Amino acid sequence: MDKKQEAFLQELLADFKVEASEHHQSIINGLLELEKVPPTPVSQQLIETTFREIHSLKGAARAVNLIEIERLCQSMENVFHAVKQGSLELAPLVFDAIYKAVDTLNVLLTEIDKPEKSVSANTLSQLMKRLDSVQRSNTGLPKMTFAAPPPPSAEPAGGRQELVVSPPTIEEEIFVIENKKDVSPAVSLETPVSADVQRVKDTVRISTAKLGKLLLEAEEFISLKSTLSHYIKELNKRNHRDQITLVRDLKRFNRSMSRMIDDLLLDIKTTLLYPFSTLLEIVPKIVRDLGKEFDKEITVVIQGGEIEIDRRILEELKDPIIHLIRNCIDHGIETKSVREQRGKNPVGLLGITIRQESGNQIELTIRDDGAGIDRDKLIHAAIKMGVVTGESINKMSDHETNGLIFKSGISTSPFITDISGRGLGMAIVADKVSKLGGNIAIDSVQGKGAAFTITLPVTLATFRGILVRAFSQMFVIPTSAVDRALRVPIKEIRTVESKQYITLNGETIAMVHLGDVLGIAARKIKQDETISLPMIILSLAQKRIAFIVDEVFGEQEGTVKTLGPQLVHVRNISGAIVLGNGSVIPIVNIQEIMESASRTSGAQLLSDSVLGDDNADRRQKSILVAEDSITLRSLLRNIIESVGYKVKTAVDGMEAFQFLSEESFDLVVSDVEMPRMSGFDLTARIRGDKRFTELPVILVTALDSHEDRQRGMESGANAYIVKGSFEQSNLIETIKRLI
Template structure:
């Protein structure tokens, strides 16, 4: 073979890999459909489609001289032909062999050196199907498992088994799936099927290497910087024009005075000195006249230039935006390109685990940036594996729980807010056992025993995304190492996305991933902190707030601010970034500027010096050696050419939480050295009411600690010392009545006074409060802080 022929064969095989991958996906999809309960007509159509795909794949493999793949496809085609003509029966064993054939072709295609003997074993199984002689009276009889395992030797024309014809050898009138004159389709059994709607021809396409598209997109993205520079130039011209306009206006103002001066000089006396002075002054006046006329002319020319520059900017804006959007669309792929392989993956996993699962896919047509799709593929695999391994129970266990034997996993993709995509992976399994998660986290040292006692439900669920936290007792190839979800969250964070989890014990779990549609340009808010300019993605900015300084309150040793009725933690952006630069914000001002940033369901207010503007920015990675810088997502170039950092909202939220935790610890340490005050435990699930009660009591000199419900309160009571409990009644996990009763039944706590402050005002509720041992019962409708303080003073 000559050099040119070798080069041609290499190119052809490269194209063949792409074609083969698509045909294998089509075959796999058809085989997965055949596992469902279908009508005979539908089943016949699918078998015909799979048969044709196998035949086409065989021909393509022959064209590029890939003989092993051709041989496997030929045997697969023969087995499918026997199935099509009713010589063998469709069964799970048969489908397993077909799936194995697809896997073998994929292995020969992409990993030819892996398991070299696998193809030979498979061929024996497929050839044994071709050599089966037993045909039942109904026309469907499968080979026995022993026949398949023994592997009959292939025969050229086995007795009693008609030779299988390839598609082009079957006469047109006998070809299943071909339309007859009536417009119906002749099926496997020879009966007419319902007319099949003709598929419209697809639009003309051309294959382009994705690397070329990536390179082209990168170059187009650079035009965004040119667009911003053009905008900056136009703004500079506008400023310059404003200066010239001022020049012209000032010149116009002095014109009347100059005319009067000229007239005065013309009528004055005629001494020589006066005459010379007049000549000089006349020259000055002539220059001023010329200067004004020139400025007027320059202004006219400049106005024209400004109009031209603005028109050019608008044209460039439109072309760059259109070109960028078209390139984004060119690199947008439907989720089906990833999800279409999942049914087989779930099938393989469940058969290995001895489970039965139906996988439902919704929103496969939703399109997203190819780069995001490539990155999210592995996280989705981790989530699906977790559903199979941790979520879905085995059939017998599901029946005991009065559930269907077959579990259900749903992957739903929906487009939200126009610029984001939500992926929800849901199962109807056992749900997440929070106690086991906490136990695993403590065992791995992720949290301490003390933290485990006070941790909330959402914080507990967030632990599943921590590295090495796994509730699986046995490490398998599927799971058990505690890395899958940690890797998934890391990938999602890298894509500027977020993950959240919801679970219901016994009913299942849902993990939601929120991602941007594209990774290219985004809207950003320009801010100033500690004298430096930063950019923040607009999508993560919940609100921009200007509030009074006296609205800042300290709650549980952390700064907070009340926004729209919500108490939100407050930190300084410069503190989070560790900047010591001069604060440009006027400390004497009664107002401060805040950005409410939201990520993964958490909202924190960040104080900044100045909020400049919102504009389109192009996020660029920092590159080596700054591949990962805390709190920094990358950088962008302004129209002026200045490079500014783009902040990572996920990191900012985490850093802010850490700062608040340290501040809280330092404050507690400082308070230990102060004289002891009366200690009150406030138990309230509403953070607003909790903050109100805490502020009232602290302003009156009490030392206050808060709890979010009865269990949290009882834990605090067992580990701390308190002089009184102020509690709400309606709370999750343990209400105020039960908490009071538990306190009274505890020998160490039975003496502790309890004041119930609640919205329940009925006589029955009051009597129940007295029965369980409350010392006071205050209705919120008639609540007054002086009444509360007076009641407490009487009790202690």
């Protein structure tokens, strides 16, 4: 029974939290509006609404036994009551006291579940006393006590007070009892009431029409099941219709299935859209508070709040937006006196504009008409932090220097305040935005103001990435960060201070090899003036770097997966996707790869003088490795590639022989025990073929008996290496001796 009771209380508390935050926001909205409008019938209406909100919050708090919140609301209510009665004017002093109370209320609300409270009983009673004195300030008439009773203070006062307060208490109690009756049957129906209550409450309102459409779309999937079984049956038939027809049908099936999946996904995503206004409603209050703190007067203009975006993006955007706003107020907008000196409107302007650029792209701009970015200060800070050198600054455009603001550790603020000065904020903002698949740019005119523009996808898109190969490994680069993919002739690559650059549309872009940055063992390529290299230009927070890759395969869609609990965070890799064939491809972490690239000293494969190198001649030689164990296959590949040979691998003798007839190799390294065709059989077949009489074969085997050696030699192998005594140098020497 006790447990049930507790679960019920928990349920109530969860309800309260949702309700309270709504009331709290409405109170703030009311106050902000009230501050703007002169006393008119309109403001009377606002006063009434705000009063109601405070009153409801008080009642709700009492229902769940949150006495402190209830009492604070009571004090606020008293003030509003006086205002309503016309006995108190909403002077700035009154607003300040109320705002202070609203802030404390917020702290109390967020700390409901925490055992330790940051608001002491003393702070609270001070606050209530202040509200109390504010309420009396305009009138000073004792009769006010009757019109609006003072709150019960921490030390219970006279009985009369109690009496005045008690009627609503009873009214509230009745409400609670009714509420209980309403709620309890529902509680028993709901599955475990636990810590997840809060999550359960996180709901999305969705129209039945939309839901109906979703159901229809989902139902269409049933047909996929039967169609697919039909094709499987068809494929199983020995004398199936001719293959071309079947392939054509399957292609058609694939097309319609893709469309069905995409439609359903799109419609489900639209149920997750929320207007920006739900996030931006907190902005006026923040601006007001900060403006007050810094003695700056600021007007906020928000445009496009009705534009909708994925609520998950909206949630993630909260911190970056608040940070940018704080930045505008702290660094951007000047104090009144400075603004007057500069001949500007003493009231600063903070504009937030949201525009839907295209179907799936939204542009959010936060603009101020303040001082703009102080270029010299920023450059100075950047040089001091060692992010750039004095010489490289001279080569940078204004656009590029402005981009320095996104570098971690750079702050132009001489004072470290709780708002800014630590220089971490902008780097974090850029990181968050890039994780959402967006990008951020800054435009600043010194003395006139700055504008931060964030471009975002409307929905958290299915992950899309460009599949590339760097040396022998495949990677996926998130498409959102790819500026462009192109081929650049080697002769257009310039080297400055051992770093490589390319010039694109007049812009100088640093160039590195993706494999070098990732630290994959490099396979050097021959420097040939005539060839061109494929590269991907990545851009993040106004910085662009060209990454050389060895092959670009095109775009890939998929679900991002983690690397598992053992690999919590691997530098430069943010996760992996699984391709249709089941292979796992690591995803490049843009933020980190850009940082790592800045530290990598140029593309090694080009800086080495290849010509005249002892290895140069060997580079053309290619070796075929046949081995069924994937571990050994990649080990052998790495060993042989590391000395500069080209390697192709086969999973068994059969595949190896097939490769041999398709292209030419200089040597074969083969395991002995393999499915389908053993190493002995492969060797025998090679020797039996006129084309390969001269082709050297090295057998690598676990078998270490005299007979096996004998058999190996009889089959025609040139060398025989035993796995148990295998040494890297041994294999390489043997290869070198044979070719």
